[in-house]
Amino acid sequence: MTVGVHRATTPGGPVVPTPAAHQVLRPLGHDAVTVRPTGWLAGWRERALDATLSHVLQRVEEGEARGNLARLLGDGEPVRGMPFTDSDVYKTLEAFAWAAGSLDPDDKRLDRARELVALLARVQEADGYLNSWVQGHGGERWSDPQAGHELYTAGHLFQAAVAAQRTGALPGLMEIAVRFADLLLTRFADPSSPYVDGHPEVETALVELFRATGETSYLDLARHQIERRGHGWLGEGRFGSAYFLDAVPVRRADRATGHAVRQLYLLSGALDVAVETHDQELLDAVARVWTDLQVSKTYVTGAHGSRHRDESIGDAYELPPDRAYAETCAAIAAFHLGWRLLLATGEGRYADAMETLLHNAIAAAMSTDGTSFFYSNPLQVRTGHDGGHEDAPSRRLPWFSCACCPPNLARLLSGVQDYLVTATEHGIQIHHPTPATVDAVVAGAPVELTVRTGYPHDGRIVVEVEHDSPQPWELSLRIPGWCGRYGLTVDGVPTPAAADRGYVRLHRDWAGRHEVTLTLDMPVRLLHPHPRVDAVRGCVAVTRGPLVYALEEVDLPPGVVLEDVRLLAVLGVRATADGVPAPVVDVRVARELPPGDALYLTTPDTGTGEPFDVPLIPYHLWANRDPGAMRVWIPGPAEGAPR
């Protein structure tokens, strides 16, 4: 049986595989999902569209990002900052493109974004080349593949242009992108060229540009870039060729390695190429490396990458909570990759990973006022922490000398509604529940889904289905991996359904108006680390639903040092605490009395003080009150972690 599921009216959000692509799921159109202001996600997106987008635009306009482009018009000043400051402009433009439909058409910021497009058009060279760093230095093009980021920066231009085309915002940007992309074809399309960029990104961007334009040469170039990488052509550099992901060909890789963001962007590009070229071997390689990440190199917040020195992933099970690098851009990249794997396979585990990332690693990177950010997202900050210079500060910062993360957050949040729901030939899948309406066409007739829920703080998810046709189709709802028990009713009638690859699937005639209620049991769960994760041995992480919780110094009684606190018991969940706009988990703890000054002891004669109760807050809300120590992994009493 085949029922038709059509695209919504707009051509889609980020990632729109061609009809010929090997995909299990299809994204809906960019205007298909409208998040309603009551939800947690909508509130966050609203903050991003308002405060964050204004903040990022201003920083881009006033800093090196616009400055380096403007200097090409002859103010005589040398270009400054990082070689990839143009990418901050591109990511900001992409954010405006995804946001445009939600903004007032008279929003003055849209004019300012259009002025940035006009500036790009003016500084683009006659042959299509565009890179303020190389143009500003009068340097040779493509002369620094290790660190020049020329293809990386071009990739962000292409992604912004694709967003502009799909949303109809920012006219002119696609023309700039195509001119540059066509120049790349003349320079790099020859399969015998060994050139690859030190920082992957252009691969996924070229596939999306192919999808937006139909120009198969872009797909071919992306495929060549994937195939060329992994033969050591980039050399050793400061950190070795694995850092560039140039030590092993992508299709032979079996473990996640190197610079975290580069690894994850590369996997997204490889996946995009694989589904468009029906390359199962390449798709298997991507899934294999993703699995390696998940089983040995993922923080409980979903983040990746333990090493500060080279922003790299680190060894298997090397997951220090204090020196977690856990770069914001790596979390965003992993979210992007998860979406692609979900579309390609339909397997719920990829949506589970996206959920963990979104609610923890990514959400923590932005302050509650939307204007300060973490670049690195530690899971522990000690009393008296020395954060170093922009490395792992105890507070979010308004900007960074390497400013990749804030505009990356802006572009993700502007289009975040596009990652919630998909369709197949047979139905609709809700991956990430949040209050929203979903418009689609199924079985030749319009469907409207209305989702009502307090998720992620409450496990009850109500989906109202309105549909005119008696042609049956399948509504799928994700059962998150963290959920051990759930209940399902349709129009109030209990409807037992076993989860299949992460989803309960309701195949039936939906004609008329029906109400599906999924109730996910959402108890507080204590997570223990795999015994090979040395850094948090004897500790537990407190979670509830998709949220990881943290203990902050500000919630401790005066004089208690966070490092001495031991978790005794979970007391329960409470609506909020002072300054915490989310449920808190109350726990009973005790202060372990340190055994004196000696660092190493033959008999650790510690004592335990009187128990007292403290609230834990969602990890993503940490560092929004008084600055201080924080920890996600909390030790149990010395005689063993609580079970």
Next chain:
Amino acid sequence: MTVGVHRATTPGGPVVPTPAAHQVLRPLGHDAVTVRPTGWLAGWRERALDATLSHVLQRVEEGEARGNLARLLGDGEPVRGMPFTDSDVYKTLEAFAWAAGSLDPDDKRLDRARELVALLARVQEADGYLNSWVQGHGGERWSDPQAGHELYTAGHLFQAAVAAQRTGALPGLMEIAVRFADLLLTRFADPSSPYVDGHPEVETALVELFRATGETSYLDLARHQIERRGHGWLGEGRFGSAYFLDAVPVRRADRATGHAVRQLYLLSGALDVAVETHDQELLDAVARVWTDLQVSKTYVTGAHGSRHRDESIGDAYELPPDRAYAETCAAIAAFHLGWRLLLATGEGRYADAMETLLHNAIAAAMSTDGTSFFYSNPLQVRTGHDGGHEDAPSRRLPWFSCACCPPNLARLLSGVQDYLVTATEHGIQIHHPTPATVDAVVAGAPVELTVRTGYPHDGRIVVEVEHDSPQPWELSLRIPGWCGRYGLTVDGVPTPAAADRGYVRLHRDWAGRHEVTLTLDMPVRLLHPHPRVDAVRGCVAVTRGPLVYALEEVDLPPGVVLEDVRLLAVLGVRATADGVPAPVVDVRVARELPPGDALYLTTPDTGTGEPFDVPLIPYHLWANRDPGAMRVWIPGPAEGAPR
């Protein structure tokens, strides 16, 4: 009562405080202690004088270090490598100076060292300036205080020159140093100058140059350098002013912070200034920061510094074993600082720290063949470790792009016998027992001490005393902090003596020939971390005497993954195992069966396999057999670490 203790015939080794300095202990002359070839330390020193010194000299001659100096004579090549390559030459020359008395006078390597001195004389500018990096670039002098290392490099020249003068080796080097030092006086002696170098080192070197030449202006300049630092003049740089130790004045500091080597070199300089200027406040500051290090920022191997990104010390209790940076040069710097604090105070805890460093952190940095080295000294290497590029490799490397550590090891080992024994007005103190003879003059008559011991592998220490005068004096022997029980006899007669600030003290008439036997109980000890040291919670470190032990993958049965091994019991000590030239500690372990792939678990249902026995080897011997995983801190069974 006062008895005379005179210097031996040579003017001393590294660190010779003036008679007016505030010191409790006095070093002996450089020729006063002769280590006998049977000892562990003598074997190591012999390897250093033979293989290491040859290797380092060759690398210096053939690499950038000599190359950059030679290029100043007109081969037209640009200078290469790091701005401080001259310091590799200086440290190598210092090593030859301390070694000279132990080498065959016809050793051809001495000629080659003299040729390096001649080269320095040729390239030194007329006004005394000497720095191949600045001269080779035609750059402005003193224009890059953050990163230029000009005073740092000068400091190593001065230290080499002092060694050359004290040992009579390498004539001409002191003249070069004095010419440069006098130029520094004209440039920096004005107390109103704010200039300090990003890398401390010149401070301690200037005090030693003052001691060697009697020129008080050098001491004044050292004092100014100490006082100027800590006011933020160096700016923020990439890592903030704390990285340069420029955020807090030395005399107000209360915690160890910033770049580990810089912190430790600075403290040595401050201590040297303090004792020569009778500045108790400054001495107290140094001791305060040292204590902060010991109680919260010291690895069980004695090493300091957890952070790879900026080679910095890290937060209190931030002591990850896997990502320990534990730079070799920081361990050497801490050894130097410990010696200065020991001399200034006479307190055994400083000698304890030196002992831990020497037998573990420093000894591990050199291979058993003396020609490969660790720059970073982790306490754990996981299965399949990704060491990155020169960062934390699983094997020692022959050289480094930043080659500070190998010549630093060479200069330490060449003069290591000078750190073993001291004198006071009242007697002689043996801090570090090893087979040796000690020549001194006490109470107007020569004393010869002959030390016989299997230390550090055996706790029995026999000291034969030969003396001609009936004037009583005090022989002190250190009781290490790790030692809970000891026995003492004099001429076979049990002589109970309580330890006083780390030493048993025998005050008596030593006329004739007497034999003192100190027997230190040396059981295997399990050390537990302070509960705030999160990274090794639930683990124990196995130690015996001053030696920390490690478990290496090569000693495990095939198929057992080191990360799964749990320590059950200590079985005992055995002479050696295959390829291990030291006693091993046999332990019983079990393999913990991992609970599957999930990284985070609600019920960690691990199982424990059949126990089996494996040997642990001294940590300093790791990575001398087949490469593989290693760990110092070994987890106990999941229900709690063994007590």
